[in-house]
Amino acid sequence: MSFTAARFDVNLSLLFTELPLLERPAAAAAAGFDAVELWWPWPGEPDPGKAALDGLRTALETAGTRLVGLNFYAGLLPGPDRGALSLPGAESERFRANIEVAADFAASVGCTALNALYGNRVDGVDPAEQDALALDNLVRAAAAADRAGAVLLIEALNAVESPRYPLTDAEAAVAAVRRVNEASGLGNARLLLDLYHLAVGGADLAAVIDRHADCAGHVQIADLPGRGAPGTGALPLSDLLDRLDRAGYEGYVGLEHKPAPAGSAASFSWLR
Structure with missing residues (x-):
């Protein structure tokens, strides 16, 4: 496999986590990347306050890295939670409190x-x-994303690692995308096409790409088994990314894999 770093972004919630949050953008830049993504980096805090947000913004700008993807508040990640927007009570309220905070930061x-x-x-x-609660909150999120000039991503996870998550294949996630677009009238909801999660679920990845690449707003990868870097497992990621290219996908591909045993900086030897 031979790729350049220019088409990839690094997920700083899985890679470079041996460093404090504000040091990770510079570490990604030193590894050759100018784009990064993040899960909401303050678990339990839908609004971490101006100082925290300003600190992250400054760290990104100083490193010369662009944040190309950001999760809304999703509970405890990594951990048992798989989002908050469909949970009645306090967690969905935290999600709503986070919508404008995350969109304004984006x-x-x-x-x-x-x-x-x-x-x-x-x-x-x-x-x-x-x-019903999820649709209401997703429409709110779509409106905030639209005001921020962003797309709203909806992701399928896998039922092995997330057995209580209802969107466990691409078809279910795409159906949710369509419901949100119909309800919002904005058309800015898109599929987050995570090839690792779909592979764990046993999907035919080539067929998924052929059916749904036109709905994809972002792509994430990791190898299988182990959720390691490309080349550490058995997924034909080079062929799959070529297939995405042929299908017209032109966005970033997020590296959402675990670091190498020698550390995050040693995780990119497959890149050329």
């Missing part, structure tokens, strides 16, 4: 993709009630 750094994780099913709550 606008301030030129981030054009905001990811909204759907959330797990909850015991004792009708799934239809959760879906």
Whole structure:
């Protein structure tokens, strides 16, 4: 596999986590990347305050890295949570409190993709009630993303690692995208095409790309098994990325994999 760093961004919530948050953009830049993405980096805090947001903005600008993807508040990540927007009660309220905070920050750094994780099913709550809450919150998020000049991403996770998450294949995520676009009238909801999660779920990745590349607003990769860097497992990622190219996808590809045993900086030897 031979690629240049220019087409990839580094997920700083999985890579360079041996460093404090504000040192990670510079570490990514030193490894040759000028684009990064993040899960919401303050678990439990939908609004971390001006000083924290200004500090991250300054770290990105000083390093010369562009934030190309950011999650809305999603609970505890990494950890047991898989989003907050469909959870009745306090967590969905935290999601709503975060919508404008995240969108305003995205606008301030030129981030054009905001990811909204759907959330797990909850015991004792009708799934239809959760879906109605999710749609309402996703429409709110789509409106905020639109004001920020960003797309709203909706992601399928895999049922092995996230058995209570309802969107576990590309078709379910694309159906959610369509519901949001119809309800919002904005048309800015898109699929986050995570090839690792789809592969864990047993999907035919080539067929998924052929069917849904035109709906993809962002792509993420990791190898399987192990969620390591490309080349550490068995996925034909080079062929799959070539297929995405032929399908017309022109966006970044997020490296959302675990670091190498020797550390994050040693995780990119497959790049040329």
